[in-house]
Amino acid sequence: MPNTFFTSDSHFGHASVLAPRMDRPRPFATIAEHDEALIAAWNAVVRPGDIVWHLGDFAYRCDLAYAASIKARLNGRIRLIRGNHEELGGQLDWDKPVVDVQRVFVQDPGMPKPQAIWCSHYAHRTWPHERHGDLHLYGHSHGSLPGTRTSLDVGVDCWDWAPVRLDEILKRMAATPEPVPAA
Numbered sequence: 001m002p003n004t005f006f007t008s009d010s011h012f013g014h015a016s017v018l019a020p021r022m023d024r025p026r027p028f029a030t031i032a033e034h035d036e037a038l039i040a041a042w043n044a045v046v047r048p049g050d051i052v053w054h055l056g057d058f059a060y061r062c063d064l065a066y067a068a069s070i071k072a073r074l075n076g077r078i079r080l081i082r083g084n085h086e087e088l089g090g091q092l093d094w095d096k097p098v099v100d101v102q103r104v105f106v107q108d109p110g111m112p113k114p115q116a117i118w119c120s121h122y123a124h125r126t127w128p129h130e131r132h133g134d135l136h137l138y139g140h141s142h143g144s145l146p147g148t149r150t151s152l153d154v155g156v157d158c159w160d161w162a163p164v165r166l167d168e169i170l171k172r173m174a175a176t177p178e179p180v181p182a183a
Contacts, residue, residue, distance in 0.1 A: 005163035008055035008139020009155040013062025041162035056083020056121030
């Protein structure tokens with residue numbers, strides 16, 4: 001049975017993610033080093049038959065052939081949620097059509113029942129079926145937005161540059177302090 005992974009904001013080919021002017025510059029000397037580290041981290045956890053939901057900003061400011069060559073080296077059946085930098089990603093061949101948002105049902109090995117997840121590139125304050133147990137996963141913020149017990153950033157900046165399984169996401173959500181109610 002395949003496992004399901006989530007990730008976002010790989011920004012393959014995008015040298016500016018390394019620039020000191022960025023809020024959270026990535027710790028790599030070159031974009032080639034960055035891209036190779038992300039490919040290695042991805043393939044260390046994702047098997048060829050696994051499903052990976054990439055929640056946007058796959059590649060940026062590189063040519064289409066380069067983006068396609070990176071994608072070809074990644075394990076798994078990859079499904080893309082459109083990010084704000086998806087000019088290249090939208091032109092690549094994915095496991096399913098590219099969508100803006102998606103409600104996903106995940107039942108990985110060992111899970112007693114499926115978990116519904118609202119996937120978007122952007123963080124939402126509310127989302128469909130939130131009050132019925134759906135969780136929300138997003139990217140875009142590069143770790144700058146604190147997670148909650150029901151909503152979390154799955155970007156590579158937050159997860160040691162690799163896609164993450166739902167069981168790890170649930171552990172981090174459970175460890176998140178309850179919000180203080182407004183007065």
